[in-house]
Amino acid sequence: MGSLVIGCVLLAWLAAAPVAAAATTAHEIVAPKVLPASAWDHVKGTPGIVFGRTTPGIPDVQMICDVHCPYCARVYTQLVERRPALRVRWVPIAYFKPDSDRVAAAILAAPDPRAALDRNYRAYDHAARRGGYGDASADVLKLDASHAALKERWRGWGRFTPMVLVRAGDGTVLQAAGTSPAFLDPVLDRAGRSKQAYDAW
Structure with a gap:
């Protein structure tokens, strides 16, 4: 029994x-992770590319990315298709491939960085696991010291890309725990435009 x-x-x-x-x-x-407020400032102090609304405003979403990261390409496509008005600032670091540094620098230095990053992720080669941007200048350019400094901090924040940071209306800095809509949407929905209008990019 x-x-x-x-x-x-x-x-x-x-x-x-x-x-x-x-x-x-x-x-x-x-359940997103809460990062210190200083994390937002470190990302903000690193050159990046803003997508979304053309009206003036401060992006409340920042995306730490690698130009060759397949998950970055996937999230980029999701946001363009599902949230085209969301103002997002993409900030590259380099770790995924040996030339990530040079390609990212070439995109930032392009005459139209937005178009260059768009081409990179829309033409992503999933078989080769490479972004689709190609330019001769990628052979000589490198990201500046601020990107290297951000990369060091990024390691302490979790060491993955895309690393989605959202500044909520109360100033809290949130880090999404994944890249699918199920992970991202609850965090992105909390993005709130800062009341500090003087906080320019």
Whole structure:
């Protein structure tokens, strides 16, 4: 009889385990990490490219990216298609491939950096795991020291790309925990334009 009771308890525990795992996963999806306010300023102090609304305003979303990162390309496409009005600032670092540094620098130095980054991610080669931007200047240019400094801090914040940072209406800096809409949307929905109009880019 005792073994039957133990067996029933074990079966009940096994049946509940997937539910508990699902609950944990759901919690992780909607629970962004809070970063110190200084994190926002470090990213803001590094050259980047703004997409979204053309009306004046301060982006409340910053994206630390690598030009060859496949997940960056995927999130870029998602945002362009699903949230075209969202004002997002893309800030490159270099780690994914040996020439990530040079290609990112060439994109920033392009006559139209927005068009260059757009081409890079829209023409992404998933088989080669490479961005689609090509330019002779990518052979000689390099990112500046501010990108290297940001990369050092990025390592302490989790070491992944794209790293999505959102500044909420109350100034809290949130870091999304994933790249699918299920992870991103709850964080992006909390982006609120800063009341500090003088805080120019």
